[in-house]
Amino acid sequence: MNRVQREAAARRIMERTPPPVPPDLYPEVVRRGGRMLRHRKIAVRLTWLLLFAATVALTVWALTAHPWVEPPSETTPPLTGW
Template sequence: MNRAEREAAARRIMEQVPPPVPPDLYGEVVRRGARSLRRRTLARRLMWLLLCAASVAFLVWAMMARPWVEPPSQTTPPYTGW
């Protein structure tokens, strides 16, 4: 199929009358869209809640474990009584 044939086929398709849309299709699409929007909103809120809970858990762990502090030396006991 060369370019002219493809263009002619495309013109024939575009000149055809589009098929009629069922009358109840709009209501169904709106209902599905609203349901999809509710699910997306719920998922977004759950992800924010999970992120906040993980942040709080990390902060509590960091304050209790203090990973930035050097651990005390275990190799040499402290010598007192000079």
């Protein structure tokens, strides 16, 4: 097949009428699409809620534990009786 024949074949394929769509397909697609959107919205909200809860937990832990303060040294005994 040369280029002209391929182009003509492609045009014939594109100009054909599309196959008929079952009449009950559209409502089913709309229902499934709506359900997918609701699930995605719930997943996004739960992700943000989890991120917020983790941030609050980290902040509370940091404020109570003071991880930036060096712990007192306990390797040498206290010097008493000098």
